[in-house]
Structure formats: C-alpha cells, structure tokens
Amino acid sequence: MKQALTVGGILREHFDDYQRRYRQPLFKHKAVSALSRCRTGALGGHTQSCPHGHYEESHYNSCKHRHCPQCSALPTERWLDRQRHKLLGCDHYHAVFTLPHYLIGLWWANNRLMADLLFRCAVATLRELLADPKYLGASVGIVAALHTWGRDLSRHPHLHLLITGGGWTAAGQWQAVEGDFLLPYRVVRKLFRAKYVEALRQAHEQGQLRLPRGLSETDVEALLDKVATRVQWRTHFCAPYRHGEGVLTYLARYVKGGPIKNTQLVEDSGEGIRFRYHDHHSASAQTAIVSHDEFVRRLLWHVPEQGQHRVRYYGLYHAQKRPQRQACRVALSQAPEPQAPAEALDWQGFLVRLGLTPETTCPVCGATLIAGSLPAPVPRQQAPPPAHGA
Numbered sequence: 001m002k003q004a005l006t007v008g009g010i011l012r013e014h015f016d017d018y019q020r021r022y023r024q025p026l027f028k029h030k031a032v033s034a035l036s037r038c039r040t041g042a043l044g045g046h047t048q049s050c051p052h053g054h055y056e057e058s059h060y061n062s063c064k065h066r067h068c069p070q071c072s073a074l075p076t077e078r079w080l081d082r083q084r085h086k087l088l089g090c091d092h093y094h095a096v097f098t099l100p101h102y103l104i105g106l107w108w109a110n111n112r113l114m115a116d117l118l119f120r121c122a123v124a125t126l127r128e129l130l131a132d133p134k135y136l137g138a139s140v141g142i143v144a145a146l147h148t149w150g151r152d153l154s155r156h157p158h159l160h161l162l163i164t165g166g167g168w169t170a171a172g173q174w175q176a177v178e179g180d181f182l183l184p185y186r187v188v189r190k191l192f193r194a195k196y197v198e199a200l201r202q203a204h205e206q207g208q209l210r211l212p213r214g215l216s217e218t219d220v221e222a223l224l225d226k227v228a229t230r231v232q233w234r235t236h237f238c239a240p241y242r243h244g245e246g247v248l249t250y251l252a253r254y255v256k257g258g259p260i261k262n263t264q265l266v267e268d269s270g271e272g273i274r275f276r277y278h279d280h281h282s283a284s285a286q287t288a289i290v291s292h293d294e295f296v297r298r299l300l301w302h303v304p305e306q307g308q309h310r311v312r313y314y315g316l317y318h319a320q321k322r323p324q325r326q327a328c329r330v331a332l333s334q335a336p337e338p339q340a341p342a343e344a345l346d347w348q349g350f351l352v353r354l355g356l357t358p359e360t361t362c363p364v365c366g367a368t369l370i371a372g373s374l375p376a377p378v379p380r381q382q383a384p385p386p387a388h389g390a
Helices: 007-021 026-037 073-086 101-109 111-131 185-203 218-230 244-251 294-302 319-331 347-353
Strands: 043-049 055-060 092-098 141-149 154-162 166-168 172-178 234-237 264-270 270-281 282-290 311-315 372-373
Touching: 007 026, 007 264, 007 294, 026 294, 073 244, 073 347, 092 111, 092 244, 101 111, 101 154, 101 218, 111 141, 111 185, 111 311, 141 244, 141 294, 154 244, 166 264, 166 319, 185 218, 185 234, 270 294, 282 294
Parallel strands: none
Antiparallel strands: 043 055, 043 372, 092 154, 092 234, 141 154, 141 311, 166 172, 264 270, 270 282
C-alpha cells in the first residue's frame, strides 16, 4: 500500500539536501527534527489496552511541536477549552491588520522584532481609539493571533484580533458598543500606520533593525517614507458576532499545526510538491506545484522562534484581569467565570467529542482503553505497529 504523503515525510526526504545548500538557524533544525520524527519509531510508542486483557493496540508517539500538522488537534482543542471559560457574554468583533508587502524584506530579516511591533501597534491603536468616549470610552478585551502565511504558503504577515463589543469604564460600568460598527476603518488604518512606521524608525535609529541583503541605510529611510505616505495599509473589520466562540475557533487554527495540513498534499514527484489550497480571491480550490527546495523554504519561513508567542491577550482578556472580568460578567448577567478544569482534555474525551466513542473502548467487552508505555523501543520502520487482539 502506498503511504500517505505527509509534511514529516517530505522533510525526511528533502531537508538534508536543502540544508546543505542553505544554512538554517538552530530553532528551524529543531522543528524539522520534531516534524520528521513525529509518529515514527524514532520517538518510541505507547499502547492503548483493555484493562481486562482482551485487546491491545500500539501507536507511535507524537512530537508535540506547535508547527506540526499531524499532532495539533488535541492541543488546539485544549486551548479552545481554556479560552471558552474566559469569554464574556457580549458581542465580539473580528479585525485583521495586514502589513504592506513592501515591508516583507524587513520582516524576514527581523522576524521577532517586526512581529512584536505588529502586536504592539495594532493593539495600541484599538485600545487608544476605544478608550476615547467618542467611540466607546472603555477598556476592552482582545485576543490577538499572528498569521504569517498566505493560502499558498507565501509570506503574508497579518494579525487576527478578537475584540469584545463593549468594555469596562473608569466609572466601573459596562459600556456596550452601539450599532454594528466598532470603529471607522480609515481612522484605524491611519493611526496604525503612523504607530508602526514610527516604531520602525525608532528601532532603526537605535540600531535594532537588521538590514536585508542589498538594502542600504538610505534605502530603509526611503522605504519608511514611502510606506508612511504613499502606500495603502489594509485593516478589516467583520460584522459583529453575537458570541466570540466562532472567532476563537477561527483563531485556533494559528495556535498549532503550521501553514499546511497533510490533507492538502497531493503528490511528491520529480517536478516537486503538488498541494491544494483555497484561493480567497477567486473563492475556488486551486493546485500549486513548487520545487522541493521551494516547498521546504516556504514551510520553514513560518516556523516561530523559540519562546515567540503567536497568540497574546490584552485588556479584559489578560491573565491578570480576572477580577475585572468577573465584574463585567455580573454587569452582563453572566455566570461567574468557571475555574479551569483540574485535568486537561485527554485523548479519550477528545475522540468522544468528535463522535468517535468506539475508538476509546475495547471491541470485545466495551471497557475504556487505558494508555501505557511500550516495554521496549519501537523498531524503526515506516508503518505503525499492527493492532492485535489478546
């Protein structure tokens, strides 16, 4: 039987050739090591067995790397469970802040700095305007998720934000957004652009900005002048959601899993890697084919550095604002915020949630399967260990 094409398999096959020609930083080597060994004998294995000895099946262990598309479903669901507990019972808005493509070169030479500035300036823009009584006059809650790729794995840095449709005033009252519009996008776009360009200028003056190859000091100054005055920046606000969970589910796809799923991979041939993606411009399914080097390059573009948080929380949704959230919930006639569960969702509970209850029980007696370690290292082989009955 032909094995299914996976991101890990492509990296096992082609990364060594790629890295011999193009040196990669240590954090990308670590990501490749994890993804290429995920659910193979290299990471060992575990069993799921009937407590009465009727049945046992063996599985390879997952790598648990946040960029891995193969083992992201359970961690993503756990993240969603934690965030659902925080959600305030009000309308929520979904906003998108996108950097102009003229800044792509600077972004990839200064990935961490540019990302931090994107979070800082986008959130500062929203908080400054919404604190103004002209628009709301209150402190809101924000969850921001960084997204660096386009549907075809291209470089497309932008920020998705979940924003409460109301906030807590200085007088200690809940103030809801009136109407269906959170903020005028032209005002938002102008202020965000000013904040981001000024932050870049300061970073440049302080020597924090690494220049891409072929870009001089004079070129950077001219570029900043151009994006500050002659380039249209994109900000977008969706219509209000009567609850925030739909937007949270949308943001969850950026928490774990990387830019491409195994199900999108079509073929690994002499021409390169063929994969499917949805083109939002034409609203249709498309197929792209890129060389092996180009596929690895695009995949590694989007690996986050160690310790770099792709999701951040502000205002009422910050971890330290729980008492203020509780006051908001009282004002919204909402039950108190529940404590986080003592134990995170396990694999059995996750499968039950997906409607796969039979996968968690013994096919002979129906008892719940229990997990255990394999007594010996799993042999290095491509196919998973066979399931067997006792």
